[in-house]
Amino acid sequence: MASEAHAETPALREQFDTEEQQKDASTLGMWIFLITEIMFFGGMFLAYIVYRGANPLVFAVASSSLNVYIGAANTVVLLCSSFTMVLAVRGAQLGQRQTIVLFLILTLILGGVFLGVKAYEWNEKFQEHHVPGPAFHFEGLPPELQGRAQLFFSLYFAMTGLHALHMVIGVGILSLLIWQARKGTYSAAYMTPVDVSGLYWHFVDIIWIFLFPLLYLIDRHLGK
Amino acid sequence: MITAAVQEREHYLNASYGIKSWLLTKDHKRIGLLYLATITFFFFLGGAFATLIRVELLTPQGDLVSSETYNKLFTMHGVAMVFFFLIPAIPATLGNFFLPMMIGARDLAFPRINLLSWYLLVLGGLLSLYAMLAGGVDTGWTFYTPYSTSYSNTWVIATALGIFVAGFSSILTGLNFIVTVHRMRAPGMTWFRLPLFVWSTYATSVIQVLGTPVLAVTIILLFCERVFHLGIFDPTRGGDPVLFQHLFWFYSHPAVYIMVLPAMGVISELVSVYSRKPVFGYHFVAFASVAIAVLGFLVWGHHLFVSTQSLYAGLVFSFLSYFVAIPSAIKVFNWTATLYKGSISYATPMLYAFGFIGLFTIGGLTGLFVAALGFDVHVTDTYFVVAHFHYIMVGGTIMAYLGGLHYWWPKMTGRMYPEGWAKLSALVIFLGFNLTFFPQFVLGYLGMPRRYHVYPPEFQVLHVLSTAGASVLAVGYVIPMIYFIWSLRYGKVAGANPWNATGLEWQTASPPPAHNFDQSPVVTHEAYDYSTVLGEVEVG
Amino acid sequence: MTEHIDRVRTYALVFAVLIALTVLTTAVAFVDLGPFSVVVALAIAVGKMLLVALFFMHIRHSTRLTRLVVLGGLLWLIILILLSLTDFATRTWVGVPGR
Numbered sequence: 001m002a003s004e005a006h007a008e009t010p011a012l013r014e015q016f017d018t019e020e021q022q023k024d025a026s027t028l029g030m031w032i033f034l035i036t037e038i039m040f041f042g043g044m045f046l047a048y049i050v051y052r053g054a055n056p057l058v059f060a061v062a063s064s065s066l067n068v069y070i071g072a073a074n075t076v077v078l079l080c081s082s083f084t085m086v087l088a089v090r091g092a093q094l095g096q097r098q099t100i101v102l103f104l105i106l107t108l109i110l111g112g113v114f115l116g117v118k119a120y121e122w123n124e125k126f127q128e129h130h131v132p133g134p135a136f137h138f139e140g141l142p143p144e145l146q147g148r149a150q151l152f153f154s155l156y157f158a159m160t161g162l163h164a165l166h167m168v169i170g171v172g173i174l175s176l177l178i179w180q181a182r183k184g185t186y187s188a189a190y191m192t193p194v195d196v197s198g199l200y201w202h203f204v205d206i207i208w209i210f211l212f213p214l215l216y217l218i219d220r221h222l223g224k
Numbered sequence: 225m226i227t228a229a230v231q232e233r234e235h236y237l238n239a240s241y242g243i244k245s246w247l248l249t250k251d252h253k254r255i256g257l258l259y260l261a262t263i264t265f266f267f268f269l270g271g272a273f274a275t276l277i278r279v280e281l282l283t284p285q286g287d288l289v290s291s292e293t294y295n296k297l298f299t300m301h302g303v304a305m306v307f308f309f310l311i312p313a314i315p316a317t318l319g320n321f322f323l324p325m326m327i328g329a330r331d332l333a334f335p336r337i338n339l340l341s342w343y344l345l346v347l348g349g350l351l352s353l354y355a356m357l358a359g360g361v362d363t364g365w366t367f368y369t370p371y372s373t374s375y376s377n378t379w380v381i382a383t384a385l386g387i388f389v390a391g392f393s394s395i396l397t398g399l400n401f402i403v404t405v406h407r408m409r410a411p412g413m414t415w416f417r418l419p420l421f422v423w424s425t426y427a428t429s430v431i432q433v434l435g436t437p438v439l440a441v442t443i444i445l446l447f448c449e450r451v452f453h454l455g456i457f458d459p460t461r462g463g464d465p466v467l468f469q470h471l472f473w474f475y476s477h478p479a480v481y482i483m484v485l486p487a488m489g490v491i492s493e494l495v496s497v498y499s500r501k502p503v504f505g506y507h508f509v510a511f512a513s514v515a516i517a518v519l520g521f522l523v524w525g526h527h528l529f530v531s532t533q534s535l536y537a538g539l540v541f542s543f544l545s546y547f548v549a550i551p552s553a554i555k556v557f558n559w560t561a562t563l564y565k566g567s568i569s570y571a572t573p574m575l576y577a578f579g580f581i582g583l584f585t586i587g588g589l590t591g592l593f594v595a596a597l598g599f600d601v602h603v604t605d606t607y608f609v610v611a612h613f614h615y616i617m618v619g620g621t622i623m624a625y626l627g628g629l630h631y632w633w634p635k636m637t638g639r640m641y642p643e644g645w646a647k648l649s650a651l652v653i654f655l656g657f658n659l660t661f662f663p664q665f666v667l668g669y670l671g672m673p674r675r676y677h678v679y680p681p682e683f684q685v686l687h688v689l690s691t692a693g694a695s696v697l698a699v700g701y702v703i704p705m706i707y708f709i710w711s712l713r714y715g716k717v718a719g720a721n722p723w724n725a726t727g728l729e730w731q732t733a734s735p736p737p738a739h740n741f742d743q744s745p746v747v748t749h750e751a752y753d754y755s756t757v758l759g760e761v762e763v764g
Numbered sequence: 765m766t767e768h769i770d771r772v773r774t775y776a777l778v779f780a781v782l783i784a785l786t787v788l789t790t791a792v793a794f795v796d797l798g799p800f801s802v803v804v805a806l807a808i809a810v811g812k813m814l815l816v817a818l819f820f821m822h823i824r825h826s827t828r829l830t831r832l833v834v835l836g837g838l839l840w841l842i843i844l845i846l847l848s849l850t851d852f853a854t855r856t857w858v859g860v861p862g863r
Contacts, residue, residue: 014739015331015408024827025333025407031830032399035837036437042841043441043471047456049845050467050852072790076783083779086820093769132461133453147461154454154461158445202820209812212786213805217793221801406829434840470848521843525851535858537851 023192030196034203037166041207044159048214051155055148056219062138062152063218065130067121071216074117075208081110082205089198092181095188100181104194107201108174111167118164125153132157159211166204173197235638239738250335251738256321257636258342263309263317264705266349270304271698273297277677278660278694281687286678294677295362296378302365304356307387308349310621311479314486315432316345316397318628319425321636323401325729325736326419328410328745333403341396348390355382364675366476369457369468373449381450388443391436394482398432401425410728412747416510419727419751420503423510424489427517431478431485434521439475442468466531473524481520484584484616485513487624488555491577494627495559497725498574499566502752505558512551519548526595530604538597545595552588556581571723572646576627579654583619587612590665605675608668611661619657626653626704634718638735639711645703653700659693724757768825778819785812 016022052059084106091099129137130153138149177197180186186194236253246254277297280288289297324332332338355361361383363372372380405418405426446468448454455461457468496503503509525533525541559581568574590612594600603609634640663686668674672683679687721730732741749756789808797804818824823831 013335015329015333015335021407025403027826028406028830028833029334029337029399029403031833032402032433035833035840036395036399036433038437038837038841039434039844040437040441042844043438043474044445045841046471046845046848047445047467050464050848051456051462053852054464055462068790068793072786075786079779079782079786082782082816082820083775086775087772090769090772090775132455147455147458150455150461151463154448154456154463157452158448158454158456161448162441162444199821202816206813206816209816210809213789213793213809217789217801217805219801220793221796434837438844466851467848470851474844474848521840522847525847528851532855534851534854536854537847540847540850 019189023195026192026196027199030199034199037203037207041159041162044155044162045210045214048155048159051151052218055151058141058145058148059152060219061141062149063215064220065128065138066156066216067124068216068220070117070121071212074114075212077110077114077117078205078208081107081114082202084110085198085201089191089194092186092191092194093188095186095191097181097184097186100186100194101178104174104178104181108171108178111171111174111201115164115167115171118160118167122157122160125157156215159215163204163207163211166207170197170201170204173200233733234737235733235735236738237638237735248339250331250339252324252332252335252338253321253636253736253740255335255338255342256317256319259312259316259320259345262342262346262349263312266304266308267701269353270301270309271701273301273304274694275698277301278691280677281679282691284679284681284684289677291677292362293360295364295675296360298675299361299364300356303352303361303383303387305617306365306479307390308345308352310483310617311390311394312345312397313483313621313625314490314628315401315425315428315482316342316393318421318490318625318632319401319428319486320397322632322729323422323425324404324408325732325740326422326727327405327408327413328728328741328747329404329408330739330741330744332400333408334400337396338400341393341400344393344396345390348386348388348393350386351389352383352386355379355386358382366472367443367446368472369446369449369465370459373446373457381447384443384446388440388447391440391443394432395436395440398429398436401429402433405429410745410747413728414747416507417747417750418510420492420506420509420513421486421489424485424492424513427513428482428485430514431482431517431520435475435478435482438471439479442471442475445471466528466533469528469531469533470524473527474521477524477527478517478520480613480616481516483621485516487580487584487621488513490624490628490631491559491580492555493725493727494573494577494631495562495581496752497631497723498571498577499563499568500754501562501566502750502754503558504561504564505554506751508554509558512554515551516548519544519551523548523595526600529597529600542595542597546592549588549592556585556588570647572641572643572650573627573631575647575650575654576623576630579650579657580620580623580627583615583623583657587615587619590615603668605673606668607664607672607674610674611664611668614661614664619661623653623657626650629704629708631723632729633708633711634722635729635734635736637712637715638718639715640718640722641704641711641715642707645707649700649703649707652696652703656693656696656698656700660690660697661693663687663689663693721757724754726752726754726757768822770819770822774819778815782812782815 012019012022016025084103088100088103088107091103125131129135132150132154136146136150138146141149174197177194180193236251246258249255276289280286280294286294320338324330358379361378361380363376363378363380367380367384405422445454445456449457455463457463457465459465492503492509523541523545525537526545529538594603594609594612630641630646667683667686670683672679718734720733728745728747731745785808789805792804793801817834823834
């Protein structure tokens with residue numbers, strides 16, 4: 001064990017004794033960050049449960065106005081991006097620079113596709129007056145239930161919006177990783193940034209895995 | 225000359241000079257001092273608001289400020305004190321400085337994230353400060369909807385965003401501490417050799433990490449409702465304001481333990497070192513910290529007894545609230561048992577520790593009163609509640625914070641504070657505190673509601689007493705401020721271990737070298753083993 | 765800690781199952797299962813979460829501490845939801861308006 005503070009290198013920072021200790025610390029740090037994210041989204045999941053429990057029918061009707069095929073396709077896009085991400089991490093574990101760059105770029109593109117589709121969906125909502133606010137109108141619901149439908153769309157926009165914000169941050173992180181990977185920063189010995197960014201990306205994927213059924217798939221058989 | 229002797233050796237303060245060497249530092253000790261300066265500013269800012277509140281309450285009429293201004297005063301007092309002083313107070317200053325040293329590490333696991341979290345606190349503080357200067361905010365520090373979303377026309381957004389950003393600071397500090405305690409302990413520093421301050425700071429970090437994100441999302445939803453017209457808490461669209469209260473208190477009740485748990489850790493250190501005995505029932509005190517952190521998350525509904533929360537939920541939350549008393553009482557009893565047959569010295573930090581134990585006990589026991597469903601209906605939103613939480617936060621946290629600051633001041637600066645003045649100010653603070661807040665228990669029991677600046681004349685005597693106490697308390701807080709600054713230049717030079725304490729932080733020079741230890745320590749004995757250090761505490 | 769490098773085959777298989785589950789959950793949503801449609805949708809989502817967490821996030825190779833952290837996070841989410849529901853689920857029991 002090194003008794004003195006040693007010189008800082010890109011691979012090993014001065015506060016750590018060994019690279020293993022450093023890698024463990026970074027991984028643990030990212031997992032702790034992810035549980036803060038669980039609690040962050042947890043607040044909205046609670047709101048969803050409470051309001052869906054109070055307004056089951058309005059939620060089913062409002063949910064049926066979402067395009068389930070676009071939602072499912074976007075889920076597939078995001079799962080593909082997780083797959084490419086895990087292959088990028090694998091490339092980093094093996095120290096294959098080309099592989100890392102290739103799969104990170106693919107992940108970035110898929111993330112961009114997801115966000116593009118999301119933007120298209122949001123734009124549709126604006127045209128259909130399904131955005132909460134004074135101009136909100138949901139056809140086929142009596143005036144006294146319009147507010148309840150707004151409640152569903154408030155949750156829809158808050159949840160998908162904050163999820164999209166996490167995606168945007170993820171895209172930023174990916175861009176940074178690609179730039180660094182091209183320079184050859186990462187090797188089999190030092191790939192922690194790729195590894196922990198992968199954890200973040202998969203976590204954002206998991207959030208969507210729950211958002212998709214909760215927002216798009218409520219009692220479809222009633223709505224159609 | 226004294227100064228010459230100190231400057232010969234290189235330490236963290238003279239390792240580099242200039243503003244840049246501070247603003248870009250990754251040294252946890254320097255970051256601790258940056259926090260110290262920041263929270264001291266917010267403490268006196270919050271204190272200024274408190275002064276205006278107490279002056280206004282001297283007379284039953286609303287003659288100094290308007291009702292609107294008064295609403296802003298108590299809101300800004302709460303925001304400044306809770307989010308920018310109490311929550312960062314002990315963990316971010318004393319914790320930042322001493323947690324790595326106490327476990328024998330060179331630094332925290334993520335020094336750059338540590339610096340980032342200071343910048344986030346400053347940024348959040350500036351946002352909230354901007355809101356205060358631009359016109360203030362009047363929702364109360366709790367931001368209850370729908371007033372905060374639909375009706376208040378004050379600076380809700382800027383203040384709430386400031387708190388949101390400061391919340392990230394708190395999360396990152398907690399994350400950093402958890403990883404550091406898990407991964408950075410010196411060889412031989414097992415979990416049950418950790419000083420109890422580390423245990424309680426660790427438990428605090430767990431709360432910060434699990435609770436703060438819920439506050440963050442609550443603020444985001446509030447923001448979306450005010451700015452983008454989403455309707456999640458809007459009753460006109462079927463939303464439920466009580467849901468806001470659930471989410472808010474899911475964080476804000478555990479936040480009380482973010483404030484008081486590290487304080488308990490400080491007290492464990494002080495009680496042990498000034499009675500020359502290991503803490504009685506070390507394992508119980510350590511686990512009590514964890515128990516408080518866990519139980520603290522199960523009781524938030526007792527803030528909602530008079531809302532439309534279901535009676536059954538009220539029963540559950542009331543019942544669970546009593547459980548928090550168990551680990552809290554374990555701590556108080558174990559500190560007392562530590563004193564038993566100890567070789568007690570009445571140094572200034574010990575005076576603060578005595579103050580803490582007494583005042584925390586009163587605050588905790590009145591907490592049991594208000595956790596009882598029936599009694600709470602009687603005293604909800606009265607000065608009884610105000611007095612209760614000030615006994616915990618001011619009588620508990622600030623007492624321990626000042627005690628810890630005195631205890632570790634020689635290590636942080638290499639200088640002793642003047643003992644006589646310090647004892648005097650400890651006494652003044654204790655007397656001033658009780659004179660300020662004890663009458664508020666009586667006021668509240670008699671029915672004086674909180675957040676009103678006009679009141680029936682029969683309450684005036686007690687209000688005058690409280691204001692008089694606040695003046696004494698203010699003097700008590702200014703004295704340490706002056707002599708601490710004075711001691712930086714004129715204080716007696718402190719040795720490496722002026723208290724003959726056992727912690728690793730005392731095994732290195734004062735002030736410590738930039739990397740804390742000249743040689744990485746190896747731990748071979750339990751915490752608080754006074755057979756390893758000779759001699760008694762010298763009181764000047 | 766020894767580094768585990770999974771085979772591409774493993775990842776591809778997990779990925780294929782994830783896609784299949786997505787198709788399944790979408791299809792099942794159009795079938796009238798009564799109250800069980802929520803249960804099925806959530807069960808599939810949990811299954812997908814487990815696959816992503818265990819394989820893509822390498823939890824099956826991770827330390828006990830990491831697993832403890834994850835379980836702790838999930839437990840706290842359950843605390844948040846369950847204790848809040850003691851209120852929302854029992855509001856109407858008393859039968860007094862506003863209580």
